[in-house]
Amino acid sequence: MSAPRDRARALILLGLFAAMVLVAVASIRFGAIDFSLRQMFSATLALVTGREPATLDGRIFAELRLPRAVMCLLVGACLGVGGTLMQALFRNPIVEPGLVGTSSGAALGSALYFVLGSVLKFNAGPWALPVAACIGGIAATYVVFALSRAGETGRSSIVMLLLTGLAINALCLSGVGFLSYIARDPQARSIIFWNLGTMSGADWKSVTIVGVATLGGVALSLRYAKPLNALMLGEEEALYLGVNVARLKWAVLTINVAMVAVATAFTGVIGFVGLIVPHILRIIHGADNRYLIAGSALLGATLLSVADLIARVSLRPAELPIGIVTSIVGVPVFLWLLRKRQYVF
């Protein structure tokens, strides 16, 4: 790789980082309540020093706004990187991070919780919903993985994985459909809103959990950027280049599932970010996964924060589910870039 290209890459990543910081500041400042810089400063100071902010506004900032803004950055990064990993692994442009059953499994887990929780008495405590969703996501992904390697060779091919994923997704979604059909009205509404995602429930505990999963996942993903580049040539070609394809698959899928299942468990299903972020980056600067993984963390965080900002301010004091907004933000940028550039996946 030539030096100017390296420099361009560094510049782009720097620009993305700057954009993310800018959006993050806007995101903590504006919402149902707008905060002045002084309020933000004193509330943050109180938070850092472990005191309780003096005013209710201060507490709203420290206990609702700030964790929510951080959650947006984390979940956005997680979905962006998840999308990049999965598109690279499957060498397919229409793959989303939830493809291997993770998000539809989580949706089924949460729907089960909403509908059967009160009957089966597992609706106790604030953690029941995220745990149910997370288990659903991981279980569905495990099923996909187990079924896709059940072939005679015992080695799961990537196409097999893709198709099994599609099938299990369909199964989970029909489960969700059935549950919302038999559900009473309030339960059915809960299912619908969960599937559109929301950031409004973020608190520091959930942020910590999602943070560990996301930052760990992104850091690990960077190590697999080079083998994923080799995989772009094809499964066999990667093998000849000395890549342990079976291990790579395992590692990448595990990272993706851990990140996406945890994030989805707390925020609900948020579509489209994971699909579109890697494409935007590829259009800008090509398909080197070393650049894509870092870039998609930054751009995903930015995009989701913008979407959440719009969700919060457009109807305030009410707010839109974020899943409705993500496409409104992402699609124009994506289409504009698509028309502007010759783009081959």
Place this chain on the structure above:
Amino acid sequence: MKLKTLALILVAAAALPSCSRFGKTKGETAGADRMVVISQQYNELIYALGAQAHLVGVDYSSTYPPEIKSVTTVGYHRALSAEGILSLKPTIVIHDNNIGPEQVVRQLADLNIPMKTFDAKDDSIDGLKALLREMGAYFHKEQRAEELCATLDRDLAAALERAKTYTTRPRVAVIHYGRASNVYLVVAGKGGSGDGGAASQMIEWAGGEQAIQGKGMERLASPEIIAQANPDIILMTEFGFDRLGSLEQAKTLPGVAQTNAARNGRIYRVSEHQLTYFNPETGKSVEQLADLIHQSQP
């Protein structure tokens, strides 16, 4: 090119905060009561009691009486955001336990926002009266509450008298919400209490009979079940009826088209407010209903 892309992203990011600066809501009446009420029914009764002076926020579904539309909405009652509610600086949040998502309710509790739910349930006329009295006491409108209860009793007694003057017992089906891909939401609950009971009870008081028996509100009925039940009269709540646009359109619905109601043009638009739950005007509604279902065929 790359720089342009970058510039675009930065400009977009910078433009966002600046356009959200308008419409800032700042409550200045610190000290006074500021209520956010997230319950369609509570809000209706608050207006009936004349206790709306301190109402600063309601949910989307609170649309009756029409004056309530001037009050700020904090969103759909199952997709609330804590910040949105708090931006109205409420001194109390009153809700009927049908609110969500859960974590937002917890956030409000963690911030020590006072919350209140009334004990009485509006699942029967007695329940409604108990709720009116409880809310009357809470808002210091005891006298108004007693007046409303007395009017309700009087109106209902008059309605029952009126219904007695009719000798026929038409069979009535209630279609609520309209239709989604040939699935009807039919109110078929047994009279008396709870979900959907209100409509069945009112039809009975008005001298009619539920054509489709079932348990619970909004049973999903297929067109075949409606055709088989063959009601003499179909009451459609306004949302579904208005979407169809006219009686002629309503008559052509699959399942409905085969009924006596459609043949005789006896499909009526009723408001959700009149039919699906008990409220201070239920007495008058029953009387109107009695006249409506017994009127000679047009």
